[in-house]
Amino acid sequence: MPDPRPEDGPAENTGLPAGSGPQGPAGEWDRAVRVITAVVAWYSSGIRDLRRAAREGADPAALDVLLEARQQAIGDLQRLKDGVDAGEAARLAAHYTAVLGELTGGS
Numbered sequence: 537m538p539d540p541r542p543e544d545g546p547a548e549n550t551g552l553p554a555g556s557g558p559q560g561p562a563g564e565w566d567r568a569v570r571v572i573t574a575v576v577a578w579y580s581s582g583i584r585d586l587r588r589a590a591r592e593g594a595d596p597a598a599l600d601v602l603l604e605a606r607q608q609a610i611g612d613l614q615r616l617k618d619g620v621d622a623g624e625a626a627r628l629a630a631h632y633t634a635v636l637g638e639l640t641g642g643s
Contacts, residue, residue: 564622568629572613575632578639579606609635 583602590596612628620628 564625571632
């Protein structure tokens with residue numbers, strides 16, 4: 537899956553070795569890690585943009601929403617790292633695939 541915001545760097549930089557999940561390289565665990573990492577990168581970019589806009593006088597109200605959403609995604613990424621079963625990995629992958637689709641307009 538391509539990084540939706542390439543200016544943030546690679547979405548694959550999770551600090552976790554490829555294939556380190558219980559299902560191996562092609563498993564739901566790896567898919568979940570990739571998509572959650574892409575969502576975190578998207579939120580991080582949005583947070584950076586909102587902080588920049590706030591310094592220029594824009595209303596920073598949306599910043600808290602993005603910060604909370606990014607923290608939730610980081611928490612789910614940590615749960616994956618700590619170990620979840622294949623069903624939970626698949627659920628997280630499906631959820632964050634849908635989130636990423638909403639964030640990027642389905643691209």
